[in-house]
Amino acid sequence: MKFAVITFPGSNCDQDAYHAAKDVIGEQAEYVWHKDTDLKGADVVVLPGGFAHGDYLRCGAMARFSPIMREVQAFAARGGPVLGICNGFQVLLEAGLLPGAMLRNRSLKFRCEHVHIRVEQTDTPFTSACRRGQVLKIPIAHGEGNYFAEPDVIERLERNRQVVFRYVTREGEATDAANPNGSAAAIAGLCNEGRSVVGLMPHPERACESILGSADGLVIFESVVQSLKSGALVARA
């Protein structure tokens, strides 16, 4: 199975995602430059964290126009699994692959720390190996992760079960203090209506080995491998 890790100018978590896919879980991985126009036969696409195109104008706003995004859109439209992490999530929002937008963190501070997120849905390719309600300890590192959508959109997301991860306490409770950025409904991650496109602000690729302080992110990568190998997903680039 092959992971394509999209590298934009300013991406800085592409090597972590590549390492998680290739070295930690032992699958194939390949970098795909943002100006490339094919996904090199990948089965999974990862939009990594960083500051694509310097995050000029708005986070993710310029990356939407990179040539490779046309391929990512088409791959997603075929039901291919796409994971957007942090800046990659912001790119998915700007590209309209996921609803909503990011605002500056409520505290105005760049937050870089381990947080706890609760798995709300297990019928996405990136959470299929999780237990519903499972609490994962995963780091965040962002200044603009304050998820916003109008109340009617939030309502629709809840109704369609598109909220995949929520910020919670260690015990799994969604309290205001456990919400590190002020996100609406404590949303840490979402999926699209087709459930194959998932975006989240926390960095699972930075939490795949216990030496890094947590290996809880591993299950995200294992989930998509399991989903693809079981034949639940068949899309290919």
Add this chain to the structure above:
Amino acid sequence: MRARVFVTLKPSVFDPQGRTIADALHSLGYGGVQDVRQGKYFELDLATTEAAQARALASEVADKLLANPVIESYRVEIESLSGAES
């Protein structure tokens, strides 16, 4: 023609930067400043000499790139080289 595009957060969107600036002004003694909303300002130099065309073009690029309609709204002003119109 020159277009000036003002992009601001929609009224329904909380602006933590604007709030922090308002708080700072209050602590400086400017209690008369009731609220602050921070935004972005763009000047576009356009090849056209037609105000209507300039407005249409500026609005199109604002919709497409300068503003994110999920959280932001914008206002366009058009100025000709010979004098202001809007």
